[in-house]
Amino acid sequence: MRFALPLLLLLLAACTPSGEARRDGSDWPGYGGIDENHYSPLTEINEGNVEKLKLTWYHDISGGGSSLSAPIAVNGILYYASGYSVIHALDASTGRELWTYDPQSWKVAGQKMRAAWGIRGIAYDNGMVFTGTIDGRLIAINAKSGHPVWTAQTIGKDDERYVTGAPWVFKGKVIIGHGGADFAPVRGYVTAYDQRTGKQLWRFYTVPGNPKLGFENKAMAMAAKTWTGQWWKYGGGGTAWNAMAYDPKYNRIYIGIGNGAPWNQKIRSPGGGDNLFLCSIVALDADTGGYVWHYQTNPGETWDFNSAMDIELARLKIGGKERDVLMHAPKNGFFYVIDRATGKLISARNIVPVNWASGIDIKSGRPIENPAARYPGGKAAVVYPSPFGAHNIEAMSFNPGTGLVYIPTMDQGRVYIDPAEPLKGWKHLNGQRISVGTGPAPAGVTPDRSATSFLLAWNPVTQSEAWRVPMPGLRGGGGTATTAGNLLFQGSAAGKFVAYAAKSGKPLWSFDAQTAVMAQPITYKARGKQYVTVIAGSRFPSAIGLPREWNYRAQQWRVLTFSLDGKASLPSAQPVDTPVIDMPDFSVDPAKVATGATVFGQRCSICHGANAVSGGMAPDLLQSGVPLDTASFKDVLHKGILRERGMPRFEELTAQEIAGLQHYFRQRAREVLAAQAAAKPGAQTHRGLNEGQ
Structure with a gap:
């Protein structure tokens, strides 16, 4: 009996999260996994049984999502970031929330909120979870309790850097x-x-x-x-x-x-x-x-x-x-x-x-x-790839068993030309993004082929393509993860989460996530069982080019976790009526529309979408009643009453510019409604406000 207590303590210690992540594939402690390759040596889930993969649990993300964030998993606990680096710890086998830490970045980020949203990844080491924030802090959080251990400001006071990377x-x-x-x-x-x-x-x-x-x-x-x-x-x-x-x-x-x-x-x-x-x-x-x-x-x-x-x-x-x-x-x-x-x-x-x-x-x-x-001498050039790149932030992965790299790939071009007036110094022209230093494309100068996207399996030794899977839309494929079970996991803009045979690219299993899945998946063990987790939610600024339209107000950001014996299911997706709004008695002024179009392009389109057509990253403003009420609109733009939900302040906007936005939205609303009516003859259009806004 004298050894019972020490033995019990040893057993308890073995079941208690330690400071070190396991390197055998049981944990996924950082953005690239255990080896930087987004690869797992786990084989419990494999090409022979992946068709039995089922949803084990899901966790709804409230307060705005960060659907490009990569979760991590250590010692049976899943950690993920949502919104402005709000860190959550969940029991990896059940989805039960253990703690949440909110750095409240929205209170101090100021104009940095205009540039970016959320964090793409977090990391674990020595019993702490590390995250960056949009206002430039690096925070160490106690992985057990969720309490901050220390905070370091990584950027200078009032400079315009921000942190979104892992x-x-x-x-x-x-x-x-x-x-x-x-x-x-x-x-x-x-x-x-x-x-x-x-x-x-x-x-x-x-x-x-x-x-x-x-x-x-x-x-x-x-x-x-x-x-x-x-x-x-x-x-x-x-x-x-x-x-x-x-x-x-x-x-x-x-x-x-x-x-x-x-x-x-x-x-x-x-x-x-x-x-x-x-x-x-x-x-x-x-x-x-x-x-x-x-x-x-x-x-x-x-x-x-x-x-x-x-x-x-x-x-x-x-x-x-x-x-x-x-x-x-x-x-x-x-x-x-x-x-x-x-x-x-x-x-x-x-x-x-x-x-x-x-x-x-x-x-x-x-x-x-x-x-x-x-683009020399002021002459425009159509260049391939575009600034979106052939490969962007969606994670590629490497499988040492197959010898292949799996790359979310895009093929699209862009017109480049020098600006009419070269920059003479550096200024923020009332918030205008001027750092690009290129001008608008001349009339008639366009890429010579349609933009496409695909999942590419590439042999790095022979520098040759092994196989590819076409993806829907201009940027249709999400981040990837691959395993020793000859599996490759990837989500898509169309809302599917798919497992492919890593050697051949044959689709073996898929799941309807009810929204886009662009974040990278991870796989790990909890209580001796292998799980696969991915964050779902559309973060596209524009609906243009998407295979399906994802509505900010209707979609649900979620953490989805799967295992071979899962028994959960998502609730049925309920249609939400969010029609484009028009007001028959609103008289549109073309001059004000031009002002509003300029303001929208400089400040709003990065989140609310090109031509005011949102893809799910932020609300579609053509469906919102807020711009119709000047007082409410100013409360949002000048006072920042929605900062906590990710909407930055634009306190410098004048009354004329705000009015311009109102006229621009009504003009665009009528154009969109007309297009909808033409596409569906006899369909009713919506006029006035309703409860779906």
Whole structure:
């Protein structure tokens, strides 16, 4: 009996969440899983039994969703972020909520709320959950209790950076980047902190600053030689707003670097130059943050072809030799295999048709550019891919068993042209997004083919396509995860969550999520059983190009979890009447419509959709009664009464601009109603307010 108590304590300890995540696939502790590849070695759910997969539980997300957020799972607890980095802990086997932590970012984020929504991922290490916030904080949360342990402000006071990407954890450190270069004069950097205390350990800038102020290190002095003009007045860009990867073998952290600010190189660096480290993978010493090597995918980038997409690590047999490689599919349409030891290019090939370059020179590692793609001399150019990229933030994955990489892929083009008046400094023109530095497309200049999207299985050794599955819409495929059970999981814009055979691409199972599923799935074990979890909810700003229209007011954001013996089911989707509103006695003034269209395009379309047609990310304002009541409209725009629900303030809008928005909405409402009537002869149109708004 004297050993009973110690034995009991040992048993209890074995069942209690520890500080370390399990590396055998039982846990999924960070954005990329246990190995940065969005891969799981678990096989309980496999191609032979996946048809038996059933919904085990679901958890409704209230207060606005963050449907591109990747959950994590450690020691039987699932953690996810919703809204503005509100962190939830759920029992992974039942869905029962254990705690919620709200950093209340909406109270302090101010105009940063105009640029972004939510967080794409969180991380776990040493008994803590780490998250960034849109107002620039990095927060460590006790994983058991949900109480904050420490908070670090990662950006300067009143600057215009913000955080939407996941933190990365390694060797007692946590590292975070930021966004903002598309909206303001921002110079990118990443910062590493001590996990226990929140003390800053090191910072690495991704582009050089003003030479008169000196350079932080030799890497910045080297990079400055590749810039011209007074780039620092524009910030330069190079934000690390998304993917990174930790490499324990070489004790390095790889950083995916974003585009220039502004996009147009003729403005930020008028004499040309490579503009390091824009659009690069930069390898840093994990202990010191010191520069080790870089590989630049787009020297002198001018199209928003950033390299902030997934960085995946593997060991591949290439040319009869085993090599440690880094795999990367940035926006620019090429797939890169890079030597992790040296940073040298091994191979590269385009995964979609591109016209900005004819290929990548293997010896130099540089693209063989098409000069016309840089829209020289004020001449417009149709460039493939578009700024959305051939691959964007939807996670790709690598399966070592099949040897294939699975990439949510897009094929679409964009017209680029210099602006009529080059930027003379950097200003926020009443909130206008001016960092792009390109002008509107001239009449008649358009891409020569329709935009498409597909799931692509790519062989990184042979640089060739293995198979593909067409996706619906312009951006139809969500993030992916793959397993040793020869499975690949991916959601779609059409509302299906699908399991494919990883080798062949054959669909084996699907689930109707009742809304878009664009977030990446994860798989893990809880109480000895394998589960698959994904967050569902449309986050498309515009309905244009969607295979189905997802209504912000009608859809339900959810956490969905599946197992082989699941017995749950979703409630039937109930139709919600949210018609487009018109007011017969409202007299539309064309001049005011023009004012409103400009205001909407500059401030509102990023969330409420192109041409005021929402895709589910935010309410469709043509269906809302708020703009019809001037006092209520001003309460929203000037006082910010809906900030907690994600609607930022626009206190600078004048009475004339607000009136312009009202007239623009009524004009667009009548156009949409007319189109609906033409599409469905005899259908009734709705006039006036009703309870469905």
